[in-house]
Amino acid sequence: MSNDPLETASQCRHYAMCKIDYLETGLCPSGPEKHYVAYYPQGRMDIYAALKRNLIPLTEGLIDIADTCTLCRICDKQCHFATGLRPLSVMKALKAEVEALKESGHSIHQPPQDEVLEELRQIVGPACATNDPAILITYANDPFPLKEMQMPRFVVLPASTAEVSFIVKLARRKGVPTVVRGNGGSVYGMVFTDGIVIDTTRMKDIRIDADNWTATVGAGVTSFDLQREASRLGFRVNAAEPAATVCGNIICTGLFSTWSASYGTFSDNFIDMEFVDDEGRVTHLSDPASPNLYAYQHRVMTPPAICTRAIVPLYPISNDEESLLVPFTNFEDAVRLARELNIRRIGLSIAVLGPHYIATFLSPTLELSQRLKQNLGNVFGIEYAVFVIADSYGRDAVKKMAGSVIDGPLLRKLMLGLPRFLGKDWIDLVRTYEGDHPPYEILCDPAAAPFIEAALQPTPVTAAEAVEEDLRQFYTSLYHKPQYTDGVWLSMHRIVSCRMGRHKHIFAFLVYLPADDIEMFNTLNETFGCTAKELGIDHDFGFITPMDMGKRAVYEYDYYLDQTSAKDKRKAAAVMERIVPWLDDLALTRKGFTWIKTFFSQGCVRKEGFFYEGFSKRTKD
Ligand SMILES: Cc1cc2nc3c(=O)[nH]c(=O)nc-3n(C[C@H](O)[C@H](O)[C@H](O)COP(=O)(O)OP(=O)(O)OC[C@H]3O[C@@H](n4cnc5c(N)ncnc54)[C@H](O)[C@@H]3O)c2cc1C
Ligand code: SF4
Numbered sequence: 001m002s003n004d005p006l007e008t009a010s011q012c013r014h015y016a017m018c019k020i021d022y023l024e025t026g027l028c029p030s031g032p033e034k035h036y037v038a039y040y041p042q043g044r045m046d047i048y049a050a051l052k053r054n055l056i057p058l059t060e061g062l063i064d065i066a067d068t069c070t071l072c073r074i075c076d077k078q079c080h081f082a083t084g085l086r087p088l089s090v091m092k093a094l095k096a097e098v099e100a101l102k103e104s105g106h107s108i109h110q111p112p113q114d115e116v117l118e119e120l121r122q123i124v125g126p127a128c129a130t131n132d133p134a135i136l137i138t139y140a141n142d143p144f145p146l147k148e149m150q151m152p153r154f155v156v157l158p159a160s161t162a163e164v165s166f167i168v169k170l171a172r173r174k175g176v177p178t179v180v181r182g183n184g185g186s187v188y189g190m191v192f193t194d195g196i197v198i199d200t201t202r203m204k205d206i207r208i209d210a211d212n213w214t215a216t217v218g219a220g221v222t223s224f225d226l227q228r229e230a231s232r233l234g235f236r237v238n239a240a241e242p243a244a245t246v247c248g249n250i251i252c253t254g255l256f257s258t259w260s261a262s263y264g265t266f267s268d269n270f271i272d273m274e275f276v277d278d279e280g281r282v283t284h285l286s287d288p289a290s291p292n293l294y295a296y297q298h299r300v301m302t303p304p305a306i307c308t309r310a311i312v313p314l315y316p317i318s319n320d321e322e323s324l325l326v327p328f329t330n331f332e333d334a335v336r337l338a339r340e341l342n343i344r345r346i347g348l349s350i351a352v353l354g355p356h357y358i359a360t361f362l363s364p365t366l367e368l369s370q371r372l373k374q375n376l377g378n379v380f381g382i383e384y385a386v387f388v389i390a391d392s393y394g395r396d397a398v399k400k401m402a403g404s405v406i407d408g409p410l411l412r413k414l415m416l417g418l419p420r421f422l423g424k425d426w427i428d429l430v431r432t433y434e435g436d437h438p439p440y441e442i443l444c445d446p447a448a449a450p451f452i453e454a455a456l457q458p459t460p461v462t463a464a465e466a467v468e469e470d471l472r473q474f475y476t477s478l479y480h481k482p483q484y485t486d487g488v489w490l491s492m493h494r495i496v497s498c499r500m501g502r503h504k505h506i507f508a509f510l511v512y513l514p515a516d517d518i519e520m521f522n523t524l525n526e527t528f529g530c531t532a533k534e535l536g537i538d539h540d541f542g543f544i545t546p547m548d549m550g551k552r553a554v555y556e557y558d559y560y561l562d563q564t565s566a567k568d569k570r571k572a573a574a575v576m577e578r579i580v581p582w583l584d585d586l587a588l589t590r591k592g593f594t595w596i597k598t599f600f601s602q603g604c605v606r607k608e609g610f611f612y613e614g615f616s617k618r619t620k621d
Helices: 005-010 029-036 041-052 059-069 074-083 088-103 117-123 133-139 162-175 224-231 244-255 333-341 356-364 366-378 394-404 408-415 424-431 438-443 444-455 460-464 470-479 487-493 497-501 518-535 565-591
Strands: 153-155 178-181 196-199 206-209 214-220 271-274 282-284 306-313 324-328 349-353 384-390 504-512 540-548 553-559
Touching: 005 041, 005 088, 041 059, 041 074, 041 088, 041 133, 059 088, 059 133, 074 088, 074 470, 074 497, 117 153, 117 162, 117 282, 133 153, 133 487, 162 178, 162 271, 162 306, 196 444, 214 224, 214 244, 214 356, 224 244, 224 408, 224 487, 244 271, 244 306, 271 438, 324 333, 324 408, 324 487, 333 349, 333 384, 333 394, 333 518, 333 540, 356 366, 356 408, 356 497, 384 394, 384 487, 408 444, 408 460, 424 444, 438 444, 460 470, 497 504, 504 518, 504 565, 518 540, 518 565
Parallel strands: 153 196, 178 196
Antiparallel strands: 206 214, 214 306, 271 282, 271 306, 324 384, 349 384, 349 540, 504 553, 540 553
């Protein structure tokens, strides 16, 4: 990774991981106090890049943003864990840049007085609505390759449903467009407008009703914060990206996860939702008079209204849950096992993973993940794996069905001993194996446990050997905490999934399809793979999770693009030209086939509306 501050700043992925305290480091101190994304490391990265490109003037907001960075280094730890970036150099450079502007006697730009802004401030308070360009610029862009920067006129931070309603009525009266934003983690260029960005970050209320098995969450509550709160009380929620807001995630992608194998997706994710519609009226989905958001429409949609609160289901956790990784030498067998488990209702969370995901999730650095990825197949024979979380009965069943498994304790050893696992001595030793079975079977053999222990020396110190010297102490103490090597905790809180975008920004394609259609899975792999190869794009199979008792599945294939490269942007456009008509055609001609273009923003629908053919027939959008 580069040490150049501008290069680092330009690579900020906007996955918002610096807005959640997922490493127990605490948050960037100014963020929770000032609320605007500009006061989090992500915002400061954008601001520095904008300043260097002369896109913003010196403002009071900019001076405050630079001054309130205490150079505490929290962002360096958080961002390194998630993306491998080291933002501290950017923070230092930003402070120096702003200081230099001040010293050179540069005038301070005063944003214009504005009637709409005055009214917004009356609704939310003077500090929570702004038109300062230094703040606006952090709401103007994301790494999505097919969208240009769009500066909003205002950003406003409502704290309640009533405030959202007043803002919507004001915007309607003044004819100003609005967009609602959770944490901007969709990175599909969806949260931009030249009007008002309604940032829900202050709406962070979480109420757990244990007797009712529900949690009521405000629009600004993230998946991570809800999962942490629920698990403190012995519950689990179905949550996906940790920094995504629960409400935004439900609306936008229907919140699918590997846990959807048992907890479902789309309308399974909520009990009730509260909305403010485009006239500022407050509605609840449980009210028979409210618009029917349960019906799937086969066309491109925008969010139906602003969700201000959601009531989501809580799930019990049994005290003997653990993760298992079942290795496979081929794709088809892995898919068949995943489906079979779902048909038999074995396992809570199920996913078919390829070497890219396995390596990425286990490795604290990009370099180590690339080496692991190469060796998983070549050396150990692990071409695919089924990741399962199950109680002890479920795990016994998986072992009976699958034979060799990497169980939770072994997975922990591999994570902690990874630098040695990939050391020459160990790899050379495994290469000498000449049996009839794939080499991973040696690893999985319980008799090999003492030998693995001795060879890998799996300790937090060993794991931390992989990272830069100045971060080793931090990683050592992190790996001393059992949750950071626990497959169940990591999967529930999903703090490693953003590592997929560690080498380049991820551009994901999501498809729902029949889970027994192995031929179609192969066609998807081949077509996505060949298209990427022809266009010279980094690419990889993502994952498959079976759902609805093995009848349907969600499938992900990922392209990786350098968000700063004009060439990669052109490649992304070329991808869309080829892939979109092909997927559109499949969605019209194959039962149970749908892709993200049409389910996006329809997260409240019943999944059955697009899993199965009903009375309404699909037509071309
Ligand atoms: C690395 C990575 C992995 C991901 N993996 C998954 C995954 O496994 N499963 C999954 O479901 N998603 C996944 N996503 C997608 C992402 O989690 C979702 O897009 C999520 O919605 C982002 O949440 P957000 O709060 O940042 O939403 P934003 O990006 O802020 O908003 C997304 C959309 O929802 C709208 N919106 C936001 N809040 C509200 C609201 N309160 N009311 C109405 N509309 C609203 C916005 O206008 C926008 O159209 C992944 C994303 C990344 C970057
Ligand atoms: S170094 Fe600055 S930007 Fe980074 S977390 Fe600390 S205060 Fe925030």
